[in-house]
Amino acid sequence: MTPDFVLIDDDDICNMLTEMMLFNIAPQSSVKLFNNSFDGWDYLASIADKELTNPLIIFLDINMPGLTGWDILDNLKLHGNQINKNCKVYMLTSSIDPKDKEKANNHELVKGFFEKPLINLNLKAFIDLGDQ
Amino acid sequence: MEINSNSFRLMADNAGCGILIIGNDEKIIFANRHVNNAFKYPDVGLEGKPIDLLFPGQVFSPDSLSRIMFINPKGLDGSLEHKMQVDGYAADGSRFPVEIAYSTSVNDESIFICPFTEHNKVCKSEENKTNITKKWLALIGVINKAIISSLSEEALFNEICKVAVEIGRYEVCWVGKPDIETKLYNPVASYNATAQDYELLGKLKIDTNGPTSYVMQTGNHYFSNDFNNEVWSHDLKSYLWGRDFRSYLCLPFKLAGKAVATFNVYASDINTFDAEQVFFLDEISNSISFALDNLENEKNRQIINNKLTETIAFLNHSEAIAHIGSWRISFKTGEAFWSDETCRIYGYEPTPNALSYIDWISAVHPDDVAMVKKIDNEARKTLSRVEKEHRIIRKDGMLRYVRSISFFETNTDNVPIGMYGVIYDITDKKEMDDALSLSEANLRLIMDMVPQCIYVRDYAGRFKFANKNYAALFGLTPEELISLNFIELEAHLVGNYSIVSDSDREVISSGLSKRLELMPFTDKKGKHLIFNVLKTPFNMVGTKEVFVLGILDNITDQVIAETERTRMLEDVVKRNEGLQQFSYIVSHNLRSPVANIIGLINAMKTPGMLSHSRERLMEGLDKSVGKLDMVIKDMNSILQIREGVNEQKQEVVFADLVDTVKISLNTDAVDSINIVTDFSLVNHIFEIKSYIYSVFHNLIANSIKYRQPDIPLTIEISSKNMKDAVKLIFKDNGLGIDLKKNNDELFGLYKRFHNVAEGKGMGLYMVKTQVERMGGSIHVSSEVNAGTEFKIIISTKQL
Numbered sequence: 001m002t003p004d005f006v007l008i009d010d011d012d013i014c015n016m017l018t019e020m021m022l023f024n025i026a027p028q029s030s031v032k033l034f035n036n037s038f039d040g041w042d043y044l045a046s047i048a049d050k051e052l053t054n055p056l057i058i059f060l061d062i063n064m065p066g067l068t069g070w071d072i073l074d075n076l077k078l079h080g081n082q083i084n085k086n087c088k089v090y091m092l093t094s095s096i097d098p099k100d101k102e103k104a105n106n107h108e109l110v111k112g113f114f115e116k117p118l119i120n121l122n123l124k125a126f127i128d129l130g131d132q
Numbered sequence: 133m134e135i136n137s138n139s140f141r142l143m144a145d146n147a148g149c150g151i152l153i154i155g156n157d158e159k160i161i162f163a164n165r166h167v168n169n170a171f172k173y174p175d176v177g178l179e180g181k182p183i184d185l186l187f188p189g190q191v192f193s194p195d196s197l198s199r200i201m202f203i204n205p206k207g208l209d210g211s212l213e214h215k216m217q218v219d220g221y222a223a224d225g226s227r228f229p230v231e232i233a234y235s236t237s238v239n240d241e242s243i244f245i246c247p248f249t250e251h252n253k254v255c256k257s258e259e260n261k262t263n264i265t266k267k268w269l270a271l272i273g274v275i276n277k278a279i280i281s282s283l284s285e286e287a288l289f290n291e292i293c294k295v296a297v298e299i300g301r302y303e304v305c306w307v308g309k310p311d312i313e314t315k316l317y318n319p320v321a322s323y324n325a326t327a328q329d330y331e332l333l334g335k336l337k338i339d340t341n342g343p344t345s346y347v348m349q350t351g352n353h354y355f356s357n358d359f360n361n362e363v364w365s366h367d368l369k370s371y372l373w374g375r376d377f378r379s380y381l382c383l384p385f386k387l388a389g390k391a392v393a394t395f396n397v398y399a400s401d402i403n404t405f406d407a408e409q410v411f412f413l414d415e416i417s418n419s420i421s422f423a424l425d426n427l428e429n430e431k432n433r434q435i436i437n438n439k440l441t442e443t444i445a446f447l448n449h450s451e452a453i454a455h456i457g458s459w460r461i462s463f464k465t466g467e468a469f470w471s472d473e474t475c476r477i478y479g480y481e482p483t484p485n486a487l488s489y490i491d492w493i494s495a496v497h498p499d500d501v502a503m504v505k506k507i508d509n510e511a512r513k514t515l516s517r518v519e520k521e522h523r524i525i526r527k528d529g530m531l532r533y534v535r536s537i538s539f540f541e542t543n544t545d546n547v548p549i550g551m552y553g554v555i556y557d558i559t560d561k562k563e564m565d566d567a568l569s570l571s572e573a574n575l576r577l578i579m580d581m582v583p584q585c586i587y588v589r590d591y592a593g594r595f596k597f598a599n600k601n602y603a604a605l606f607g608l609t610p611e612e613l614i615s616l617n618f619i620e621l622e623a624h625l626v627g628n629y630s631i632v633s634d635s636d637r638e639v640i641s642s643g644l645s646k647r648l649e650l651m652p653f654t655d656k657k658g659k660h661l662i663f664n665v666l667k668t669p670f671n672m673v674g675t676k677e678v679f680v681l682g683i684l685d686n687i688t689d690q691v692i693a694e695t696e697r698t699r700m701l702e703d704v705v706k707r708n709e710g711l712q713q714f715s716y717i718v719s720h721n722l723r724s725p726v727a728n729i730i731g732l733i734n735a736m737k738t739p740g741m742l743s744h745s746r747e748r749l750m751e752g753l754d755k756s757v758g759k760l761d762m763v764i765k766d767m768n769s770i771l772q773i774r775e776g777v778n779e780q781k782q783e784v785v786f787a788d789l790v791d792t793v794k795i796s797l798n799t800d801a802v803d804s805i806n807i808v809t810d811f812s813l814v815n816h817i818f819e820i821k822s823y824i825y826s827v828f829h830n831l832i833a834n835s836i837k838y839r840q841p842d843i844p845l846t847i848e849i850s851s852k853n854m855k856d857a858v859k860l861i862f863k864d865n866g867l868g869i870d871l872k873k874n875n876d877e878l879f880g881l882y883k884r885f886h887n888v889a890e891g892k893g894m895g896l897y898m899v900k901t902q903v904e905r906m907g908g909s910i911h912v913s914s915e916v917n918a919g920t921e922f923k924i925i926i927s928t929k930q931l
Binding site: 011020021024063065094097100118119 | 716724745748893
């Protein structure tokens with residue numbers, strides 16, 4: 001089943017690249033893109049209680065002004081009762097700080113951690129895995 | 133020997149019998165003293181007178197030309213030719229029987245001296261007189277012997293009485309100690325007296341005009357050769373008469389020249405006492421008096437002696453208890469008297485024998501001999517009291533310390549003839565003193581060695597004790613500091629020190645210790661020091677007064693080190709923060725455009741991708757490289773602030789700064805911005821201008837950036853003067869910041885809290901870095917949707 005993607009990152013260039021990559025490997029998937037974390041959370045909140053037809057994969061940047069990636073994770077934990085069952089959250093960050101990676105791996109909602117940029121091969125392998 | 137020669141007469145006169153020499157013409161050629169007296173021709177003598185005068189009608193054998201007649205001879209029976217008893221006629225016509233012996237030996241020059249016989253009264257008296265003379269002399273000898281043998285007074289009196297009766301052939305002798313007041317004779321000794329005599333003598337009253345009174349009063353003898361002629365005392369007279377006594381002699385016994393007793397001699401004959409006897413008896417009286425004096429003296433001497441013995445024993449005992457010995461030395465003989473204790477001190481057995489100067493000086497420690505001699509010689513010049521301490525080596529080899537005090541003895545010409553003094557062993561005291569002064573010295577040393585400054589002061593502020601370190605604060609030695617009076621103290625006490633210390637007084641008054649920390653003090657050299665001080669009430673040994681003992685710990689170096697350490701720690705923390713920031717910048721802000729560049733290039737390599745989205749990829753690459761460049765530039769400017777700039781401090785006028793910032797931000801273009809300033813209290817600061825500018829620029833820019841869209845922005849900027857600092861306040865009515873959430877990261881690099889406006893999270897970080905660089909601090913208070921207030925405190929203290 002083809003997953004849907006939600007991308008929350010304040011870095012526009014990165015978003016463009018990620019979108020390109022996703023289209024390249026899963027052209028039929030829908031990609032919702034937010035360069036403002038508040039908007040991103042608003043969307044997630046709006047679907048939080050809904051039964052999703054497709055699996056949802058969220059790419060979440062960590063370092064964003066106002067509402068960070070960690071904040072959104074906390075919100076999800078509190079409010080995403082339904083969405084949590086069918087979604088997989090991947091942290092996507094330019095940070096090479098090992099602490100960030102460690103924190104992400106220890107978070108119950110986080111399935112994986114990607115350093116920017118997303119590379120084709122990596123992503124394809126990941127999507128295949130995600131399919132299974 | 134010629135008959136008429138003086139020597140013959142002397143011999144004859146002293147012969148034991150009467151001697152008559154009759155010539156052929158029957159006339160007396162020579163008569164000795166005894167003959168003249170017996171026949172009562174004492175003055176004219178019998179020479180030339182006819183023998184018939186003495187022995188009328190008596191024919192003596194005319195065998196020879198001259199006859200030597202011995203009157204009353206005895207024991208010569210075998211050697212004399214003729215012996216007979218005849219009647220002799222005295223000049224006064226009295227007649228008496230005479231025993232004579234005679235010889236005709238004209239040319240015989242031998243003189244015969246024969247003992248007395250008792251048949252003939254004349255002969256007897258003559259014989260007695262000669263004998264008595266001898267015996268009196270013997271008696272005097274006996275008396276002297278009695279005196280020497282120190283008989284008691286009573287024994288002496290009894291002896292005298294006995295001897296007098298036996299020698300003088302008297303009837304009774306007695307000694308009385310008459311009491312003129314009670315008029316009693318008080319007989320104390322007697323010889324030959326009957327019990328009745330004694331009883332009577334005890335009862336009889338003294339006649340005030342009688343002999344006893346006379347003798348007692350005048351001290352002269354009294355005698356009567358026939359008391360029947362006397363007028364005195366009826367009682368005694370009748371007693372004497374009743375006992376058939378005829379002659380009476382009363383002699384005084386004197387004590388210290390005053391008659392204290394009478395010596396009474398009774399004889400049954402009249403005319404018993406001739407001048408010679410009286411003379412001898414007077415002699416005896418004198419001897420007895422002398423003896424009495426001696427006895428008295430002896431008694432006194434005995435008493436004194438006993439007392440002296442007692443005193444000496446007491447002294448010895450006292451000396452032994454006090455361990456003080458006494459001594460005396462004569463310069464003439466070199467002999468020294470050492471008391472028992474003195475002997476003991478020197479390790480000798482107590483001895484009554486005199487010791488010598490040599491004994492003493494040989495006991496003095498060899499090293500002290502010169503000193504001791506010098507002191508004595510010096511003192512001898514002025515005859516002053518000598519006091520010296522020196523060591524001695526006792527007989528047993530022990531070394532002891534002694535102290536002696538002595539005086540010179542001088543004769544009437546003020547020439548020293550000796551020395552006397554006392555000596556005592558001060559070894560224990562000396563050792564104690566030495567130990568004490570040693571421990572004092574040690575204590576002093578310790579006090580001076582410890583790094584702390586220590587002092588003791590009284591309530592008035594006078595120093596009682598100070599160690600070297602304390603006194604050195606005032607540029608003084610401890611002795612100098614303690615010796616200062618108040619006026620001198622005032623002049624010497626330096627820096628912030630005052631004579632009256634309230635805390636010192638408080639400690640003395642309350643009796644409670646007090647701890648003062650980080651007390652600043654400026655010493656004599658102007659060096660700034662910091663002390664921790666402990667003040668505690670202190671009772672000096674031997675005083676009741678309470679003092680304050682102050683112990684000052686010089687912690688200046690510690691404080692400096694502590695400050696330095698704190699500064700270094702702060703520095704390290706800052707640097708660490710900086711490093712973390714850099715690490716963050718590297719991991720996020722630097723990494724972020726790099727990651728994008730990598731991603732873009734990767735996309736370009738993807739087949740078909742470049743042709744498809746060339747424009748967008750190139751644009752992304754351009755932006756990413758620009759961002760990378762910006763981050764690198766930011767890092768550079770941050771590093772510059774951190775490393776410090778070479779810019780000099782200058783006077784920065786706040787109002788001018790605000791104007792410059794307004795122009796650079798082009799605030800005039802926005803109607804709704806109102807900047808209100810109040811620099812009336814402080815209008816400038818002496819600082820690095822670019823830092824102050826950056827602070828003003830960033831804070832004003834932030835306020836504009838994060839203003840509430842619907843409300844006109846008001847920025848209030850004011851300044852205040854603080855102690856050694858200036859406070860700047862920036863207050864706006866903008867969006868505010870949720871400090872609960874963001875406090876930690878508010879001033880962090882590349883931290884952004886709002887999405888409403890473009891910001892890269894650099895401003896507040898720069899402000900904070902610069903303020904801290906100026907030795908200041910920044911504080912924020914804010915309420916979301918109400919506004920934000922920054923307070924910046926910049927130190928103006930010159931470091």
